[in-house]
Amino acid sequence: MLYIFCPHCGSRSQNEFAYGGDATVKRPELNKEISDQEWNNFVYLRKSPRGKHLELWHHISGCRQWIKVERDTSTHEIFKTYKADELTK
């Protein structure tokens, strides 16, 4: 069982959350001409690293906020969590 610290609610079990994938993926700017390659990078290509991974989770059975979680993909250790709009380093 993963315990995820929701910045809004505190520590909750993974059962309350839905996963949202890689949080480092950036959608290309709106109203800007973008190439097929840029769109491909955004929609399909993922680093999927072994080790530290910054990812989105949705506290869907709680406060319904999206949050960012820094987690190790080989040990499942969670290092830090952030609000969705918080800057991450």
Next chain:
Amino acid sequence: MQKYSVFSLIKNAFSDHQNWEVAWKDPTPKKEYDVIIIGGGGHGLATAYYLAKEHNITNVAIIEKGWIGGGNVGRNTTIIRSNYMHDDNALFSEFGMDLWRKMSQDLNYNVMFSPRGIINLAHSDAQMNAYSRRGNSMRLNGIDAVLLNREEVQKRIPMADFSDNVRFPIFGGLMQPSAGTARHDAVAWGYARQADSMGVDIIQNCEVKGFDVTNGKIVGVRTSRGDIKAKKVGLCVAGSTNILAEMLNMTLPIETHLLQACVSEPVKPLLDHVVTFGAGHFYCSQSDKGEMVMGGDLDGYNSYSQRGNLPTLQHVLTEGIAMFPFLSKLKMLRTWGGIMDMSMDGSPIIDKTHIEGLYLNCGWCYGGFKATPASGWTFAHTIAQDRVHELNAGYSLNRFNTGDLIDEKGLGTKTWIS
């Protein structure tokens, strides 16, 4: 190589089975090979075997970080099927079915292929319509498919929940009678033994540390057992694909996710087929030892850990009990996890890359085991001829750029939603 037969079995019984030849050698890596296959799983071993058998390329090494057959080929639920709707998947898988049927003879190794049929249950009229469409597509591609009504399903699997007032009543199902199971470890060992006998070096405990690429061409692999030169290199590393891709500065349309499976304590024979639940993600068959072999959803977050978490297992088994109520009485014997190379459209990639001499075989999601022979056969062709075969032409790496996706399930790019 010693041929396995009833006579060799009897002969060796006289010497207390102490004098069997080793099934494959434990060579030290040579300085150079024509082809290096990275990954000693089912797909890698099959690729090496077909390189030697079909293309007469025997100066081949398989390098494996752990031991052969220790990854997903040893961790799956042994299901073999070709019940796909899209042509690319259907023709590829059905070609594989033919290889499965001949495999035990071909490898002189009993892989215990058991074509016991797979039944996908339907729980609504809409699902029956969808299965009817799928079944028709399959038949147009020469694959056997039978649409069963509720009574026909009940005759085959009476232990399923046919009672009144269930949340997901069984309306019927789609059956592929020629689908089945095989002994997964035997597949790895059978391919390994034959590949070895034709001169392939199987090098275990050898981790890839990096690649040597010069002028856009692969020249060798750096490993924990020294640098090895190679004219061609093929990647068959399933869930570890992204780790090697990073060493090659490649980003792929793949995420690595964790999938669990489990077996119950053994019981007397009661389930003749492979059965899948249609209102969720759960599948079940009974092994020859009597264990119920079960699996379902991914754990649902990127992971390289080969062990899962209980919430997913609980969710999957809840579905299992909804389908087969008797499962609630059984004790669980083992659970385990493996890491899946989940592609963005749910279909695999067998292709060349932008690096000359580097070939990619990945993206098998949770359907890699059944593809073992066809994947090895087409990947060997792609490597030997430096061009894709028509069977794997659709499995290109570039399809995500061009929009030619093979989205069998139409699930989109959220790979963890299974």
